[in-house]
Amino acid sequence: MTLLSNHAFEQLRQIPLYVPGKPIQEVQRELGLESIVKLASNENPWGPSEAVKARVIKAATGSQDEGLGLYPVSDGFYLRSAIARRRGFNLGQIMLGNGSSEIIEMAAKAALLGGGSGVAPRHSFAIYGIATRTAGGRFIECPSSPAAIDVDAILGAVQLDTRIVYLGNPNNPTGVLLEREGLARLVRELRDDILLIVDQAYAEYEDPETYPDAATFLDERSNLLVLHTFSKIHSLAALRIGYAVGHLKLIALLERVRSPFNTNMLAQVAAEAAVEDYAFEAFSRARNTEARQAFLAEAANHRCQVSGVAGNFVLLESALPAPELFKDLLKAGVIVRPMQGYDLPNHVRVTLGKPEEMRAFWAAAAPVLDNAGCGCR
Secondary structure, three states: OOHHHOHHHHHHHOOOOOOOOOOHHHHHHHHOOOOOEEOOOOOOOOOOOHHHHHHHHHHHHOOOOOOOOOOOOOOOHHHHHHHHHHHOOOHHHEEEEOOHHHHHHHHHHHHOOOOOEEEEEOOOOHHHHHHHHHOOOEEEEEOOEOOEOOHHHHHHHOOOOEEEEEEEOOOOOOOOOOOHHHHHHHHHHOOOOOEEEEEOOOHHHOOOOOOOOHHHHOOOOOOEEEEEEOOOOOOOHHHOOEEEEEOHHHHHHHHHHOOOOOOOHHHHHHHHHHHOOHHHHHHHHHHHHHHHHHHHHHHHHOOOEEOOOOOOEEEEEOOOOHHHHHHHHHHOOEEOEEOHHHOOOOEEEEEOOOHHHHHHHHHHHHHHHHOOOOOOO
16 A cells, blocks of 8 residues: 555545635736736735834844744744733733634644544535544534524534534625624533634624624633634735634643744734734725625626625625636636635625725626626526
């Protein structure tokens, strides 16, 4: 038996790959386009802020204490301190990751060390299933629709061997938000030996006065991990930095599976500046709200159906198969994300961009959608 024919590698072949979109420059070259509007990866079109860019340039230039030739602070002490001050948590409750995706992988590795299963609603972020299966666990998708998160379905999908449950709130790619009452039910009724991960990657795009922050339940459930990322509203996607908040004992355990120096120095200092840039965060949230309202109005004009309306993207259902609509838009220089891989065959996810980017989207999409016969469903 060769290495690549052993049982473990056979299992790996069954795990679907996370397939990113092509680089913008490559799409331009292939199609001979002068410009591209990318609305596929839920990036913030407005950032990063000037304060963040200035801090990164200063760090990259180097000093006695920091520079590209030095290792970063392994546990991200200064960034964790900044997060703790802003959020009102103990320093020991915060752990950093190379994006929140790495924290999902670390948590799956820890929770499934002795085997077991992970549960998530259907149409959830693909990394939940990938992380579960690469950690050696079974992945269970519970019934769900693009329009709602069903707490009863999540609780009903739990098995005797379930060790972890994932919830995106807002959920990617559907944009659905589980309100506080439903979240409270899940926190309180889920078996207490199961790790509950609430992924709040898009939370900062919602009204902070009304958003159902899962961190408010940390005193009720020690097996709760709340995730945030700097990739979205803070626009640091290229630097890959995120964080988790949890009970002191839970974070201490997860630190045992975190690789030393897992977050780089430039990411740490950029995020440290971003945490304190309240004005840029408020600006991005306001522009996103405006873009969402304008998109929904235009979608109604073309009889298009959308799912949830949280986050910085919209899941749009059309009468066309998603790959067909994707290709038609691509020819016009607009990149969106087709969702057939999420069991959503007629849906595309559209990131909310700047006004001129959204005008370009509708200029390309409207004729295609309106000529589809019955318009959108």
